[in-house]
Amino acid sequence: MRYPHDKPPVLSLTPGPVPVYPEVLHALSRQVPYDDDLPYSAKYEFVVERLQSAMQLSTKPLILQGEPVLGLEAAAASLIASDDTVLNLVSGPYGRGFGVWARRYGTQVVDLEVPDNQAIDSHAVSDLLKRYPQTAVVSVCHHETPCGTINPINEIGAVVADHGALLIVDAVSSFGGMNTHPEDCQAAIYVTGPAKCLGAPPALTLLGVSTRAWAKMKANPTAPRGSVLSILDWEDAGLGGRRFPFTTSIADINALDAALDLYLAERPQAVWARHDLTARTFRVGIAALSLSIWAASDAIASPTTTVVRLPEGVSEAELLGDLRARYGLLVSGGRGPTTGKAIRVAHMGPAAHPLHAIAALSALGGSLQRLGFDTSPGAAIEAALQVVELST
């Protein structure tokens, strides 16, 4: 059997955008109201309030009208003053990419770089801050999605706070799928979005901004105003009768509303446990298939995406093609350092269920055998079922 290329996959386990929850899809078909009319203002305030509770924030979160890359660049443009020294932590492509923006807005950028399968050590951050005591801003990516690795942002945040610097966190692919919140890591600006673990479409940036970050941005003469990159323009926008700088992405606010409903109703702890169980089930099966993960250890492996190293002699394109054509399974190839060397299987939002991990292991075992790799899909399924068994 060949599964047609022009049909949507039977199962999509991509690390964002993810297939959205059915309730979120339904919310996208709601009427699009005029944004200056009371029913929409009330709805918007309600969404912001619930986002505040989901993000466990003591300040009001902001919603920027664009994919989280907007929020990341806006954070750099707004928080980094032209005479600032920035310490940029790099454990993969997103951290490296942030350095481009940091260099555009700051005067001196110091990179602390570790190999792409490892995590940043907070002691190394502490040491570098002693060498560069003038550091005003530190930036870190929580989950390097191309590598499937997690940085210890709460420890890093404590070190940065001790030093008196401000921390920018990219938590786009971790928030909603594990226990992480802006104030847990003492973030000045915490950037996330709805299209990964919250199971909504890509369109918005969700921002946590601390009181100190507001003060620094307001004192920064080059912080954008009257620009799509502005964070300052969005302070209290849509709240208490304050107008929006420009029209919001109304349909996507409706989708976010539904996604937050699902997240809070299931209870965040249960959502994180579902992501964690799915990832553990998948990793155990991967080991039983005689494969290894990209991350240097299980301790730093992401609960929301597993990056699997390709075995010798198996090409990324062949494996992805076979999974899609034989089983209708869509997973992603590598990105940056993992390009051509790994595949990425996400456990995000609706995909975060052990049954999806088991299905992916079966297909992966089948395709690898087909491509000449000596492995045992049966052993992987049994090992995976054991993990589910032990969790119930």
Ligand SMILES: *Cc1c(COP(=O)(O)O)cnc(C)c1O
């Ligand atoms: C997905 C993602 C983003 C957003 O990037 P897009 O290219 O817009 O999807 C930012 N940071 C991380 C770590 C991500 O995984």
